[in-house]
Amino acid sequence: MTRKKNFEKQLFSGKDGLRFATPWPVAAYRAKRLKCSSLADISCGIGGQTVYFARECEIVYAIEIDPAKIELARKNCRLFGLDNVEFICGDALSEDVLEQIPAVDVVFSDPARAATEEKRDIYNLTPHIPDVLTAYSGKTSNFVFEAPPQLPPDRINFDCELEYLSLDGELNRLDLYFGRLKTCSRSALSLPGPIKLCGKTGHVEEIEMVDVKKPGRYLYEPDPSVVKAELLPELMTELKEGTSIFRMDNKRLMLTSNNLVDHPMIKNTYRMVFSAGFVPETINSELKERGYGEVLLRAEVDPAMYWDIRKELERDLKGERKAILFAREKIAYICEKIQ
Numbered sequence: 001m002t003r004k005k006n007f008e009k010q011l012f013s014g015k016d017g018l019r020f021a022t023p024w025p026v027a028a029y030r031a032k033r034l035k036c037s038s039l040a041d042i043s044c045g046i047g048g049q050t051v052y053f054a055r056e057c058e059i060v061y062a063i064e065i066d067p068a069k070i071e072l073a074r075k076n077c078r079l080f081g082l083d084n085v086e087f088i089c090g091d092a093l094s095e096d097v098l099e100q101i102p103a104v105d106v107v108f109s110d111p112a113r114a115a116t117e118e119k120r121d122i123y124n125l126t127p128h129i130p131d132v133l134t135a136y137s138g139k140t141s142n143f144v145f146e147a148p149p150q151l152p153p154d155r156i157n158f159d160c161e162l163e164y165l166s167l168d169g170e171l172n173r174l175d176l177y178f179g180r181l182k183t184c185s186r187s188a189l190s191l192p193g194p195i196k197l198c199g200k201t202g203h204v205e206e207i208e209m210v211d212v213k214k215p216g217r218y219l220y221e222p223d224p225s226v227v228k229a230e231l232l233p234e235l236m237t238e239l240k241e242g243t244s245i246f247r248m249d250n251k252r253l254m255l256t257s258n259n260l261v262d263h264p265m266i267k268n269t270y271r272m273v274f275s276a277g278f279v280p281e282t283i284n285s286e287l288k289e290r291g292y293g294e295v296l297l298r299a300e301v302d303p304a305m306y307w308d309i310r311k312e313l314e315r316d317l318k319g320e321r322k323a324i325l326f327a328r329e330k331i332a333y334i335c336e337k338i339q
Contacts, residue, residue: 038106040107061088
């Protein structure tokens with residue numbers, strides 16, 4: 001069957017193929033970064049990433065253990081008019097498969113993840129990263145592995161670059177770059193930019209981070225790739241002086257300042273309108289006076305109470321302006337999005 005989901009063309013896919021296939025902006029970015037003469041694509045699936053590698057590389061070896069998926073990958077490569085892909089069906093770590101792959105410039109691996117696990121673990125991927133590094137060490141020293149983006153840097157103990165990638169403001173991928181492909185220890189990448197922020201050499205603790213208890217006139221949501229890569233100190237050094245951290249709640253770590261700042265790694269910018277105790281009736285009265293008609297509630301509240309609280313906040317509002325309500329320690333911060 002064919003379906004379309006974040007892809008340039010409708011891809012041939014099985015039941016779950018598109019669910020795990022790489023969105024095309026991510027696939028295109030990776031392919032450009034890994035542009036080379038020869039590349040081995042381990043666990044190619046239905047070929048969503050393979051077609052972009054084939055656009056940039058002279059020859060691609062697409063390896064997949066599932067015969068049904070590799071046939072879909074063939075169809076998708078034909079769909080894109082590509083004839084420079086050699087398909088190999090089998091276990092990527094088996095001698096039979098290894099014998100079919102010559103020395104290559106890059107090995108890319110998108111290993112399978114456990115369906116459920118209490119805690120994400122880099123060693124729960126299949127095939128295991130150390131096993132691939134060992135099996136293909138005679139073919140290249142340049143490897144890339146896709147890993148679960150929920151993994152924090154301190155749980156990945158390989159000598160590689162950890163590139164956390166966001167797509168349209170949402171955390172999307174984590175890629176591990178080895179060998180000459182490594183450009184720094186940690187990086188954050190925002191697509192469709194692409195905009196990239198690299199970790200500085202030395203200790204990030206040397207970069208001062210001020211954590212304030214009260215926000216300034218403006219609040220900022222950093223790109224999630226920056227937060228996940230733990231590169232807020234690096235981002236703050238690129239902003240004007242006076243920018244501080246404001247920990248809104250357990251889910252939202254924001255930046256704040258009294259003077260408006262701009263940076264491509266800021267996802268959203270808000271202007272503070274007023275603050276008050278988190279009493280919906282009181283906030284509702286203030287919103288009426290200021291001409292608001294809608295309130296987006298972005299606070300840690302009981303999910304079962306979300307709509308009841310929002311209805312109380314929006315009761316009899318007739319204006320055209322939209323407010324965003326954040327909250328910290330029973331204090332509500334009413335803002336307007338300006339960017």
